[in-house]
Amino acid sequence: MANQIGTVGVLGAGQMGLGIAQVAASAGLKTILVKATPGDTEALRKKIDGALAKAVEREKDPEKQKAASERHQKAMAALTTTSDFAALAPCDVVIESIIEDVATKHAAFTKLDGLCGADTIFASNTSTLGITEMAVKTKRPDRFIGLHFFNPAPAMKLVEIGKTVVTNPEVVESAKALCLKLGKTPVVLPDTTGFVVNRLLVPYMLDAMRVWQEGTGSIADIDTAMMNGAAHPMGPFSLADFIGLDVVFHMANNLLDEYSEPRFAPPPVLRRLMLAGQLGRKTGKGFYDYSAKPAVPNPGLSR
Ligand SMILES: NC(=O)c1ccc[n+]([C@@H]2O[C@H](COP(=O)([O-])OP(=O)(O)OC[C@H]3O[C@@H](n4cnc5c(N)ncnc54)[C@H](O)[C@@H]3O)[C@@H](O)[C@H]2O)c1
Known part of the structure; x- marks a missing residue:
């Protein structure tokens, strides 16, 4: 049985991390957004709050506006922003979206390996770094996958799912189910630099x-x-x-x-x-x- 994903962690709160957290919270999933560098985490909440408020304003049809407003409230209730890595411990999946530098990503996954449960799926939003290279340096290469969102994440439909030769097929199924829950269109691809x-x-x-x-x-x-x-x-x-x-x-x-x-x-x-x-x-x-x-x-x- 593939894992049901109820809690999503997002590591890295740049333009992509913020967008992915907004999408996950809007889908009603408990979402923990962790800022990987020092800074104001309350400001991150305000950014997502502001983006969702704009989405409500854009709806002209009263029924759709009411639904968007409810989604906004639910999303904000589902979202936590922090700079404490330990907050990611209970997540079913952690989507890493920090700077595109392989050594920095390795260091982040090593830290996460010590914090998260053995079942937690690790995902990287990398654009062009090797998924296999990152996976084999963790203690869970079979539970590691690429989840490549597009910019801006709330608007763009595609997610490229990058599976390696050692990814457990159940993890691929969980990743696909997560993408569909987020309203995205997933394509499953072998781990190749740049995907499609x-x-x-x-x-x-x-x-x-x-x-x-x-x-x-x-x-x-x-x-x-x-x-x-x-x-x-x-x-x-x-x-x-x-x-x-x-x-x-x-x-x-x-x-x-x-x-x-x-x-x-x-x-x-x-x-x-x-x-x-x-x-x-x-x-x-x-x-x-x-x-x-x-x-x-x-x-x-x-x-
Ligand atoms: N920009 C895009 O269009 C796009 C699209 C898809 C995927 N991506 C990928 O998403 C990831 C993030 O890209 P982005 O566009 O959000 O970049 P960004 O510059 O907006 O954000 C990068 C984040 O990394 C953090 N960071 C910087 N130095 C760090 C360090 N030493 N240790 C830990 N964290 C550090 C920053 O605080 C920031 O939150 C990258 O892997 C990128 O390839 C980007």
Whole structure:
């Protein structure tokens, strides 16, 4: 019998961790969001509260608005935010969503191994690190799985479930059931760097950077072209800024490391923006400057 998941732990309260916790609490599951670095955990509650309040406001139909309001109240009652790792001990699953750095993730799972029960499923929301590599360093490689949500987690339907050669099939079934309970569409994939979406999407964003470096169109022109010519909801530069340029950079290097194909190599402009700490929307500047409303192409990249 696959485990019934009643309590969800989320480790890491960045843009993805917050979103995943919001989704789990909104589905009525007891949700424990643990901030892995020092900081205000009450502010996290307020962020999720604010996001759910906005979702209620967006509903125009009175019946649907009433239902959204009830979900909001239930979600806030189901949610705990803390920076105490020990709060994750009773969880049926812990979804790790901290910085995309393998050593930091290993250290976090080692700590969790000592705190959580033997049945607790460990899941990583990594975009491009190996699930197998993380799993084998824990005491429960058979109860370790990839659960790759998309940004923003409350809006995006897909979850890529990454199973390794040693994942227990019951854990896969539990993960699928959890995704369905969260209103998501799961696809089960073997553990491969980048799964499907990032394997295709990362080289696309890197190619856009190379096209710009070669002088074929401005940042705004390339985004406009892809939005209007390929019906993409946002262009490749807006998308990279939205994901976070540090995340894109790490994904590119992990894919390059796995496949040794030049198309995964980070172009110089990405590395320079990284070095300058201009990481996209989350820092206010990346390929665009978000201090202007609406955002304008980053003046530092003018030529
Ligand atoms: N951004 C995306 O579009 C996206 C989509 C899917 C999956 N992911 C993956 O989700 C994970 C988190 O990404 P994010 O976009 O939320 O990043 P983020 O920068 O918004 O958040 C990262 C979190 O890691 C924590 N952190 C930083 N240094 C740490 C350390 N030394 N030890 C422990 N925690 C530390 C930070 O406090 C923060 O809460 C990554 O593995 C990323 O690859 C990201």
